[in-house]
């Protein structure tokens with residue numbers, strides 16, 4: 001029968017006066033939230049003159065069949081509403097309220113603690129006496145969905161390898177935790193930072209998959225996601241964040257992030273300057289100061305990681321340390337002065353050089 005036909009039938013019944021009890025069931029809200037108390041299931045009936053309700057049962061689908069879970073009485077029967085054997089699973093979690101009149105009223109299950117098991121289909125049946133004697137009427141079916149709020153990730157993201165990471169290494173980050181119900185996901189964000197911890201660049205990674213399994217004892221999902229990053233020089237001191245996304249919305253404080261990640265890289269950008277900055281020094285002038293003004297590397301080059309040579313004779317180092325001073329300015333010290341900077345990690349040593357020409361005239 002089409003919807004149109006149903007309307008016609010209802011209109012016909014109304015016209016010829018065959019009105020009778022109307023029974024409805026409704027969950028409020030229709031989405032319960034795990035552990036919360038706001039969920040109410042209400043079976044309402046509207047009688048017509050001459051009908052007297054004697055009892056109400058609320059039913060839930062168990063193994064494909066609707067079974068009574070709670071029985072309610074109207075004032076004619078001096079019994080408290082009670083759970084049936086099939087409704088025992090609700091013990092201590094619900095308050096049942098009887099209707100208070102035989103006519104238009106409702107029976108209510110108020111949940112004091114919503115559980116996964118409450119996600120189900122519900123209906124109710126009202127027993128009443130009318131002109132045709134005792135009979136009953138059923139409601140339609142109400143669905144209750146149960147949602148579970150996600151939690152902070154279990155821990156800060158773990159990563160492998162966790163130590164000795166070098167520029168060029170692939171590092172795999174892993175994040176796990178309760179992503180809620182319906183199943184949420186994790187989003188990753190990399191924050192590249194300078195040595196002061198200020199963020200220089202923020203890169204979101206949205207497309208990493210989150211796999212999830214329903215946790216035993218609850219219906220919420222335990223998610224797990226991995227991010228693989230090839231570490232570069234700029235990733236030294238970066239932090240990687242795992243952020244919970246629930247119902248497509250990033251959940252503000254529900255994230256955990258790594259501390260700054262140490263990424264080793266070989267020494268580079270060695271630069272040498274002279275002071276004063278003049279093209280030609282005069283013999284007997286004051287000291288000439290040669291400095292490695294910058295060198296980059298992780299670990300940073302230490303003072304003893306700098307060694308100076310004259311190009312004329314590189315077999316003998318002139319000096320160790322970032323600053324070399326030519327005190328006795330004589331013509332035969334004209335030369336290219338070479339600075340070698342060195343750092344080492346993971347059992348390897350790296351060198352990078354630069355030089356400056358010093359011209360001394362009479």
Ligand SMILES: *[C@@H]1O[C@H](CO)[C@@H](O)[C@H](O)[C@H]1NC(C)=O
Pocket residue numbers: 078079080
């Ligand atoms: C109904 O419950 C109330 C309060 O729990 C109790 O005092 C009363 O005895 C109960 N009545 C019946 C008929 O069980």
Ligand SMILES: *[C@@H]1O[C@H](CO)[C@@H](O)[C@H](O)[C@H]1NC(C)=O
Pocket residue numbers: 154176177178215222223224
């Ligand atoms: C989620 O699963 C991981 C293993 O994949 C486990 O280590 C973790 O404890 C689980 N988290 C929760 C909240 O159950």
Ligand SMILES: *[C@@H]1O[C@H](CO)[C@@H](O)[C@H](O)[C@H]1NC(C)=O
Pocket residue numbers: 312313315316
């Ligand atoms: C470099 O200096 C050392 C020590 O002063 C000396 O023994 C060596 O012969 C010099 N080499 C050259 C190429 O001048």
Ligand SMILES: *[C@@H]1O[C@H](CO)[C@@H](O)[C@H](O)[C@H]1NC(C)=O
Pocket residue numbers: 330331332333
């Ligand atoms: C450089 O010149 C100074 C004097 O001006 C002299 O004492 C010294 O021996 C010279 N050194 C070389 C390597 O020629």
